[in-house]
Amino acid sequence: MRSSIDLEIRPETEAAPATIVDGTVFRINSGNYHVQTEEHGVVICKLRGNLKKELVYSTSGSRAKRVDSAKKRRDTDPIAVGEHVRIDPDLAMIEEILPRRTEIARESPSQRGQHTLVANLDHLFVACAAKEPQPDPWLLDRFLVMAESADITASIVVNKIDLVDSGEEESLRLRMAVYERAGYRIWYVSARENIGIDDLRAELRDKISAFAGPSGVGKSRMINALCPGLDLRVGDIGYITYKGRHTTTSAELIPLEEGKAGWVADTPGLRQLEFWQVDKEDIQYCFPEFKPYLGECRFADCRHLDELGCAICAARDEGKIDERRYRSFVELSTL
Known part of the structure; x- marks a missing residue:
């Protein structure tokens, strides 16, 4: 029999390293972040606490990088739909926010900085109507300038082309030709009659896209036509609400087609973008x-x-x- 001091010493078992995977945030709702990953499908995550704060790191070259201080919690959510993140799927926790390529932002409600509406946006489609309401070129310019300032590709979508006769359409195309000469592509579509929708859908594939424009031009109906089965409610003035579990206060990337690449962004703030961030x-x-x-x-x-x-x-x-x-x-x- 071994004595009390003659005990077998066993090596400590190392904990298995955390599995970290990349994903894209496609929905944000009440502090829950829905992340699409290749390896684990959809993972509903929380945000690690230090990512909610502004961390100040050491700048000394003689010591390892470490946090010197953590400022107060951010006034706005540090994550937007479209964000590329790294998550721990076992803990359902966002561990890292990757650098953004582009962003569309507005002034935060507290007026202490910006609130990013969509991150990593590839294409902004500025929507107007051929008729009811008539196109507003001044407002159209405003949205295009915002896209240019954010270095985001922009196009113009003219919806309700079915409401104009041949003479009116010719006049409309002459007025819009100034934008074509400036280098913008123009899409003439009818969401109601499914005119031009297939070509527009092909343009959205493999991208994160968004529609912006005034009320009444048919943005909700266009998104319904582009994403079959979505069934967004169409309001009298083009205001979008979701049936059932969705509300207009939640941001979301809508999959273009089931099982195929491509997202359409819908956030309440995209309907009336402020001009504040353009110098x-x-x-x-x-x-x-x-x-x-x-x-x-x-x-x-x-x-x-x-x-x-x-x-x-x-x-x-x-x-x-x-x-x-x-x-x-x-x-x-x-x-």
């Missing part, structure tokens, strides 16, 4: 037709407001830049 000095870069003339003005600090030797104004006078689009630039840059 006035940068608006000149948000009109694609201006780009050949930027840097050609006589004075480096030219504001393009009819200053002497302004290349933008000269191009306008020569008909190379549309007069109305130029006036839209002036309005936006002098707000």
Whole structure:
């Protein structure tokens, strides 16, 4: 018999390393983050506490990186739909938020910074109607400038093309041609009659896309047509609500087709995007037709407001830049 001091010493068993997988946040609801992963399908996660705070790391080169301090909790959710994250599927916990490629944001309700509506957005479709209501080019310019400022590809979708006759359609296409000359692709569709929807759906495939525009242009009906079986409720003024468990206060990426790549973003804030995050000095870069003339003005600090030797104004006078689009630039840059 062994004595009490003659005990067998066994090596400690190392804990199995956590399994970390990548995923995309496609729905946020009441602090729950629905993450789509390749390995585990959908995992409903919580956010690790330190990711809710602004961490200040050491900058000393003589010691390992560590947190020196943690500022107060963020005023807005640090995660948006479209976010690429790393999660621990066993703990259902988001461990890391990966860097964003793009984002669409608005001012937070507390007015202490920005609230990101959609992260990693590939394509913003700015929606208007051929009729009922008539297209508002000034509002259209506003949405396009926001997309340009966020470095997001933008296109224009003209819905309700079935409501206009051939003469009205010809006039509409002439008015919209200024955007084609600026480099924007225009889609003429009818969600009600399923005109042009298949081609538009093909454009959305393998991307995170979103629709923005004023009420009444048929955004909800277009999303219904693009995503069969979704059944979003269509309101009299184009306001979207979800049946059953969904509400207009929750953000979500809607799968384009079951089992196929592609998402359509729907968040309440995308319906009325504020202009707050665009610097006035940068608006000149948000009109694609201006780009050949930027840097050609006589004075480096030219504001393009009819200053002497302004290349933008000269191009306008020569008909190379549309007069109305130029006036839209002036309005936006002098707000």
